[in-house]
Amino acid sequence: MSAIQLSNVTKRYGDLTAVRNLDLTVESGEIYGFLGPNGAGKSTTINMLLDFVRPTEGTITVLGEPVGDSSVDIRERTGVLPEGFDVYSRLTGRKHIEFAIESKEADNDPDAILDRVGLADAGDRAAGEYSKGMRQRLVLGMALVGDPELLILDEPSTGLDPGGAKEMRDIVQQEADRGATVFFSSHVLGQVEAVCDRVGILHKGELVTEDSIEGLREETGSEETLILTVDDATDDDLDPIRRLDGVSGAAVDGPTVTVSCESGVKNEVIATLSEAGIEIEDIETESTSLEELFLSYTDGEGVVEKDGRSTGSGGGGDGTGSQPPEATPEGRQ
Amino acid sequence: MSWLVVARKDFEDAIRSRWLIGLTVVFILLVSGVSYLARQTASANAVLQLSGSLFVGTLVPLIALVVAYNAVTGERESGSLKLLLSLPHSRADVVFGKVVGRAAALSTAITVGFVLPAVILALGPFTLEIGTYIIYTALVALLASVFVGIAVGWSAAAPSQRTALGGAIGLYFLFVPFWNGIQFRLRTAIASLPDWVPLSAETVGNALYLSNPASAFQGLTTALLGGQFLSGESAGLQVSALSMLLFWLLAAPLVGLLVFQRRDL
Numbered sequence: 001m002s003a004i005q006l007s008n009v010t011k012r013y014g015d016l017t018a019v020r021n022l023d024l025t026v027e028s029g030e031i032y033g034f035l036g037p038n039g040a041g042k043s044t045t046i047n048m049l050l051d052f053v054r055p056t057e058g059t060i061t062v063l064g065e066p067v068g069d070s071s072v073d074i075r076e077r078t079g080v081l082p083e084g085f086d087v088y089s090r091l092t093g094r095k096h097i098e099f100a101i102e103s104k105e106a107d108n109d110p111d112a113i114l115d116r117v118g119l120a121d122a123g124d125r126a127a128g129e130y131s132k133g134m135r136q137r138l139v140l141g142m143a144l145v146g147d148p149e150l151l152i153l154d155e156p157s158t159g160l161d162p163g164g165a166k167e168m169r170d171i172v173q174q175e176a177d178r179g180a181t182v183f184f185s186s187h188v189l190g191q192v193e194a195v196c197d198r199v200g201i202l203h204k205g206e207l208v209t210e211d212s213i214e215g216l217r218e219e220t221g222s223e224e225t226l227i228l229t230v231d232d233a234t235d236d237d238l239d240p241i242r243r244l245d246g247v248s249g250a251a252v253d254g255p256t257v258t259v260s261c262e263s264g265v266k267n268e269v270i271a272t273l274s275e276a277g278i279e280i281e282d283i284e285t286e287s288t289s290l291e292e293l294f295l296s297y298t299d300g301e302g303v304v305e306k307d308g309r310s311t312g313s314g315g316g317g318d319g320t321g322s323q324p325p326e327a328t329p330e331g332r333q
Numbered sequence: 334m335s336w337l338v339v340a341r342k343d344f345e346d347a348i349r350s351r352w353l354i355g356l357t358v359v360f361i362l363l364v365s366g367v368s369y370l371a372r373q374t375a376s377a378n379a380v381l382q383l384s385g386s387l388f389v390g391t392l393v394p395l396i397a398l399v400v401a402y403n404a405v406t407g408e409r410e411s412g413s414l415k416l417l418l419s420l421p422h423s424r425a426d427v428v429f430g431k432v433v434g435r436a437a438a439l440s441t442a443i444t445v446g447f448v449l450p451a452v453i454l455a456l457g458p459f460t461l462e463i464g465t466y467i468i469y470t471a472l473v474a475l476l477a478s479v480f481v482g483i484a485v486g487w488s489a490a491a492p493s494q495r496t497a498l499g500g501a502i503g504l505y506f507l508f509v510p511f512w513n514g515i516q517f518r519l520r521t522a523i524a525s526l527p528d529w530v531p532l533s534a535e536t537v538g539n540a541l542y543l544s545n546p547a548s549a550f551q552g553l554t555t556a557l558l559g560g561q562f563l564s565g566e567s568a569g570l571q572v573s574a575l576s577m578l579l580f581w582l583l584a585a586p587l588v589g590l591l592v593f594q595r596r597d598l
Contacts, residue, residue, distance in 0.1 A: 052418060053597035072335075072421050080419035086412040090349040091342075096416075102338045103420035139416065 001064055003028045003150050003181035004049060009058030011044050011205075018044040020205040022058070026183050031176050033192030034185040036202035037298050042185040043083045045202070046154045049183075050080060063150055076104060079143030083154035083185075087135050089128025093119055096127055097141055106146035117141040118167060132159030140168065144175070151175055153184035157191050169195050189294045203298045226259040226266055228273070229282035233257055240272050255281075335422050339430025340437065347400060347438035356396045357442040361449055363388055368450040376459040378558040380450075381469055385554050390547055391509050393443070393473055397480030400439055402501035404431045405488040405589075409598060418598070428590045432485045432582075436478035443474050468557055475578055476550040482582045483508075483546075486589030492596075512545040539570060546581050549574035 004026040011019040019041040026032045036042050047053045049062055051071035060067040062074045087096060097110040114123045117137040122130065127138060136159045143151060151172070157165040172182050172195050186192050192199060193213060200210040209216075238250040238257065246265040251258050259269050266285065273280060347353060367384045375383070405428065408414035417427055447470045454461045484501055491497035520538045543549050552574045556567055563571050 047598065050415075050419065052415065072423050075419065076421040082412075082415040082419050084412045085415040085419075087416065088342075088346055088413055090346055095342075095345070099338070099342050100420055102341075103335070103422060142416070143419075 001028050002026060002061075003030075003063060004032075004183055005061045006045070006048075007059050009045075009048065009055045009060060011041075011048060011053065012056045018205055019048070019055075022202075022205070022207055024200060024207060024210075026181060028181050029176070029179060030197040031172060031182045031195055032184070033189075033196035033199040034183060034202065035187070035189060035192060035199055035294060036185075037187055040187075040202045040298070041205040042187075042202055043154055044205075046083065046152060046183075046185060049152060050075070050082065052082075076146075077148055078150045078152060079145065079148035080151075081136070081139050081143045081153040081156050083158075085135075085139060087127035087130065087138060089126060091127060092124055093127050093130065093134075093138050094123040096138055097123075097145065100142040100145040104146040108145050113141045113144060116144065116171070118164070133161065133164055136160060137164070140171065144171070147178065147180070149180060151180055151182045151184070153182070155186060156184055157186065157188070165191060201294060201297045208297045224261060224266065225286040226257075226261060226269060227284040227286065228257040228259070228270075228280055229255055230257055230273070231255070231279040231281065233273075233278050237273075237276050237278060240276060241269055244268055244272065335426040336430040336433065339417065339422055339426050340433035343404075343431050343434025344437050347435050348441065350400065350438075353396075353400050353438060353442060356399065357446050360388075360392055360396065360443075361446040363392070364446070364450045365453055368453045372454055372456065373458065377454040377461040378465060378560075380454060381466070382555070382558045385551065385558075389473060390476075390551055393477050394480040394509055394547055395505055397439060397477045398484045398501045398505050401431075401435045401481045401484035402488055402497050403494060404435060404485045405593065406491050406494045406497040407488075410494045414598060424594055425590055428485060428489050428586050428593060432478075432482050432586050435485065436474075436481040439477045439481060440474035443477055444470060447473070465557060465560075465562075468562060469554060472550060472554055472557065475582075476546065479546045479578050479581045480508075483585040486585035486587070489586070489589030490592035508545055508547050513548060516541045516545070516548070539573075543570070543574050543577045546578055549577045 002025045004024070006022050006024045009019060009022045010017065022041075022045065024045075034042055034045070044053065048055050048060055049067060051067050051074075054068070063077055065074055067074065091099075093114060094110050097108075097113050100106075101108050101110065111120070111123065114120050117140050119134060119137055119141065122134060127135065130138060136156065140153070140156060143153065153172070156168050156172075160168060169191070172184065176182050176195075184192070189199075196213060198210065198212050199216065201208050232255070233252050235252055238252060238259075241247055241250045241259060244261075244265055246262040247259060247269065249260045257273070261269055270280065270283065364384050367387065368380050371380045371383060405414070408417065414427070418424070422430070447466070451461065451463075451466055454466075483504060487500050487504060488497050491500055516538075519541055520534075523534050523537055542552065552567070553562075553571055556562055556565065556571050559565075561567065563575075
């Protein structure tokens with residue numbers, strides 16, 4: 001049985017189409033990473049799964065039941081960390097967990113849950129005093145109540161520091177090991193890469209690709225980009241490099257030479273350039289990572305929050321949105 | 334009993350509200366003050382009648398609207414409604430749970446608030462009819478609950494927090510000053526209805542009077558303090574007034590729910 005099934009789902013707000021003809025299936029027991037830049041329609045999709053918003057067209061089933069008529073039954077078996085939520089500022093963290101336990105008629109120990117999400121010491125404080133990251137942990141804790149069959153987590157790493165994001169991934173993995181299906185969204189691939197069985201990339205309301213992490217890796221191959229700073233070079237100087245096996249392209253722009261090649265031929269490229277009498281002042285390499293593949297699917301809108309700040313741990317965007325994140329300088333000499 | 338879980342949480346949340354606490358304190362001081370000043374010269378029932386017409390009938394609906402107008406819109410705007418609806422609660426559970434939770438919080442505050450005036454009035458020299466006093470307190474709590482129901486219903490239907498606030502102010506002026514003013518004029522205007530109207534002028538006047546929960550409350554308390562609660566000449570009218578209050582208590586949230594059901598969060 002599939003845990004989540006969307007068939008031809010469209011959501012329009014007036015003239016704006018937030019989600020277009022979306023077909024998506026999440027199999028029972030898998031961890032599915034739902035990726036895309038902000039504004040791609042991820043939260044709209046998740047809000048439709050939760051019956052917060054209703055699709056304009058199409059049908060949605062969750063845990064085998066149609067959303068809408070059975071949304072209360074579905075939510076009895078689902079743990080949710082929604083996007084854009086707020087806590088009850090006057091109530092303590094423990095009260096929140098207790099409320100989730102009562103609501104789900106579960107028999108969890110509130111303190112065990114608080115401990116699991118790293119809030120063991122903060123349970124008696126009013127949730128209004130919590131930081132963004134603590135609120136995120138608290139609601140993750142509420143989602144874990146009752147050992148749900150399905151976890152729906154919308155940008156779970158928001159507001160968490162790298163350590164917190166790692167703890168969150170560990171919890172996701174533990175839940176999956178227990179047998180739960182996990183569906184979670186992120187605008188940063190680095191956060192989902194490590195735990196997801198499959199990812200789907202949403203862009204402008206449409207699913208642009210869907211594959212396993214391995215499948216995506218195959219697609220990217222092992223190409224690297226060499227960025228060389230040289231004293232002087234012309235386009236003609238690059239011809240011997242272009243003739244090398246494993247080099248797919250080379251270009252020069254002022255003092256910068258960019259070469260796309262397989263990682264095994266890097267040294268050969270450098271040697272060939274030196275032989276041609278070009279002095280190399282600096283060498284940088286960028287591996288064509290999944291991150292860049294993600295960016296290529298999303299017009300480079302991968303990592304930046306709406307307000308221009310980057311959050312989360314994996315991507316570490318710089319706020320401009322145009323540069324590839326995680327350029328991995330390896331061969332700096 | 335999902336609505337009960339929502340109601341209990343909402344009660345615990347609302348009872349900690351500064352607005353509720355502050356307004357209740359003001360209310361207690363007013364009733365206690367009137368009780369203190371008037372107790373030498375008037376009976377306890379007369380004191381209640383006086384505070385009833387002075388401010389209970391006007392202030393209690395106001396407190397209820399202030400405490401409940403943002404019950405749904407406030408949570409929708411802040412996002413805590415997503416937390417509530419991520420758990421297995423239906424939207425009906427949310428609306429009716431909130432009516433019950435906030436009405437209970439306000440009723441608790443009112444009950445506690447009426448203890449101090451009772452003590453003052455019991456000091457004498459007039460005797461305090463404790464039974465009447467308890468029924469009076471219950472009627473005030475019922476009035477508060479009805480306005481909580483109206484406010485929550487409106488809050489569920491309102492598209493935004495600002496609309497909810499504007500609507501609550503409008504509802505207050507409609508039910509409290511305006512209705513009483515207009516009803517007096519209408520009563521005068523329809524003093525003699527043409528023959529083809531199958532209703533007597535009195536019936537129409539009574540309907541106008543009773544359909545406003547604030548005046549239904551006034552009618553009931555006047556009878557109660559006159560020693561004729563649900564008895565005497567106006568017994569029929571009082572039953573109608575009570576039914577009307579219960580009608581508002583259920584109908585207002587229900588209408589709000591119907592709109593809320595169809596809405597995207």
